[in-house]
Amino acid sequence: MNKALVIGTSFGGLEALKTIIPALPADFKLPILVVLHIGDHNNDSFVQYLNGISKLSIKEAEEKDEIKKGHVYFAPPNYHMMVEDDETISFSADLKVHHSRPSIDVLFESAAWTYKNRLVGVILTGLNQDGAYGLKTIKDYGGTTLVENPENAVASIMPKAALSETNVDFVLELDKISNKLIELSVQD
């Protein structure tokens, strides 16, 4: 059984997440950790808005939060978000990775260390290479990898970079992703 889901995206990510997250059911079995690049801006209003239109409970992550199923945790601006081996969240103000803090690579790698082959990693639309290394790490640990089809993504660089690093399990159109995630959330 999978234990967690991680999602990384940048340009076009607000819209993409609005398509995926509200389509997930209230009894969705996995916790979701999200890195969305939005520069120095805070994401309070987006998180609130998304929470309002979703059945899952969505918030900006806090340090030492226990990672619980049915909850969605957004990385705060200007901090890397990591998963500890006791399934809690930690932050780091370390250097940017691919000009990004939070970085998708940092989240995905630490999540792979903890959840190993019971992790699902998703890369959506975006404008840089962040996430490609992280998704590869998830695959190396035996996890499941999914990338939005770059042909139809708002920005293709991020999904393309991910596809060039890893032999990913699923390449899907944006509107097909939530159903696949529901399937993966209950799969043995």
Add this chain to the structure above:
Amino acid sequence: MEQNKSSVIDNIDIEIPLFLEAVYQKYSYDFRDYSKAHVKRRLLHRMSIGRFTSISHMQEKVLRDKAFFIDLLEDLSINVTEMFRDPDFYKSFRENVVPTLKTYPFIKIWHAGCSTGEEVYSLAILLKEEGLLDRCQVYATDFNRKVLEIAKHGIYQTQELDKFQRNYIKSGGKEKLSDYYTLKYGSIKFDQALSKHVVFADHNLVTDHVFAEVNLILCRNVLIYFNRELQNKVINLFHESLVHSGHLCLGSKESLRFTQHEHSFADIDAKQKIFKKKIG
């Protein structure tokens, strides 16, 4: 049946605790209660640039080579900082802490984990503009002697100067940031009058004790690297060091949650993480 990989412990997760124990035994620097993901990431980075085949291999090196240990200290301490980092914090500090500080005849301040000192100079500028600097004694501490040297000299690269200026203005700065430094050879050097009241000193929050009773503690973006036990220990240390009604300022993503002293402090500005020690 497919082997369940989550039940297999990676060798590295056996090796890292042994490595940290070796570092502690040999050099008395204690990283055993740091956030594991943070330590693992930094050690893997060093392992990769040093071309070590394993953490055990690197352990052999660190036990025998002090210079290598010094490099490792750099890896494990995060020294990313900037002038007036989180300007809203400084703005709130001016509004909510300065009025109390003005009631003290003499003000002792502990800036714990000061790194390369940008935030120490930021605070000194703020205190000067509020007419308080001359009655302050600031202890700026870090466990990393290399960064303390940089902090003492107060010389910084100009590449982030634009950001520093913007932060200063957003923080409620009353003058021009350029009034406080001289520009030379592509670097800026802060006016030494700012650091006249600052003592830069080697202090390790993990292994050292209370060294003074202070009116104000700033410790921003240090606790995030610690596990709950260590956070608790350090908050105890701060509680013990503060006078009654003394202020504690943490980083924007840090809190007193899960510590023994969660209720021993009152919120002054919950969002900017400014707290005040309760009486009793």
